[in-house]
Amino acid sequence: MNRSVRCPVAATLQLVGDRWTLLIVRDLLRGRRRFNELRESVEGIPPAVLASRLRALESAAIVQRRLYQDRPRRFEYRLTPRGHALGVVVGALADWGQRYAEADLTLVDGECGHGISVVYHCPTCAREAPRRRVRIVGREQARLPGRERQPTLPE
Amino acid sequence: MNRSVRCPVAATLQLVGDRWTLLIVRDLLRGRRRFNELRESVEGIPPAVLASRLRALESAAIVQRRLYQDRPRRFEYRLTPRGHALGVVVGALADWGQRYAEADLTLVDGECGHGISVVYHCPTCAREAPRRRVRIVGREQARLPGRERQPTLPE
DNA sequence: AGGGGTCAGTTCAAGTCATGAAGTTACCCC
């Protein structure tokens, strides 16, 4: 069951690639939530599915379940740092959705108030990387500059 | 079935939020592909699922099916511009996967060869937007700068 | 003309998973 997956896209989708998981992450990005809060905000999720997804996310160290009150016992769920890092995935989905599917909501920067998008970025060169230049290659091939590289030729 | 979804994340997931679809998109990002090529590169996908996903992607205008040879009839699949825009979603999944799941492959800029990441970007301010500042709000609330806004309070 | 191969799927039985309604446990307050 746990055979390691070479492709980072496939590896990530194995953890969060189903109909509900990223909606749960979306709501947890806004802060800690209790079971029934998620049940209401993740529109239409059956409680059995919510429970099983939360447990899967917990064992993947994406969310953490915390007892926040004894007597009666009450629990809350929150993202780990690993889980917060999924924010960009959710953001990319939102960015696409606001452009290509009709949606009422939109991504903004809370400080300047402008609409924002999700892009590739090269931290070494400190600049945006155009989509067409991006490739997926073996780790040993990264960091070797030059354009003579053949692995994933674009269209 | 086609009730409109308000949240752009939910709207996007309704189209591509299953176990296989984004793997198909991942491989089509490298260029046009034939049915059996996808069958081999999308590891383990049953042909019935591939056929049904391709037809769903076609009717969502994400891929286009083209006859590229008569006698024998042969088809190829390629991304529409809409579909190419999903590249950033796949990139965000890859970025997370290369950091948090063990994977042998990594994202690079084909020109400078450096590893790249996926980030939020404010095109108006021409700068990167830190993850913590990003919110999802109603469209009418975008573009109004200022910090007095309450919709989605962070943790 | 017959045999073998490729491509692009389809068909089908079996199994797995999701769904929605209802129930459960533990506790509180009145």
Added chain:
DNA sequence: GGGGTAACTTCATGACTTGAACTGACCCCT
């Protein structure tokens, strides 16, 4: 003791997925 809330489970049904096998159109070779 009656009612309410929170956090789940349980269960029967139905939908979807899976893997193996099959189909049909066409090619090339002998």
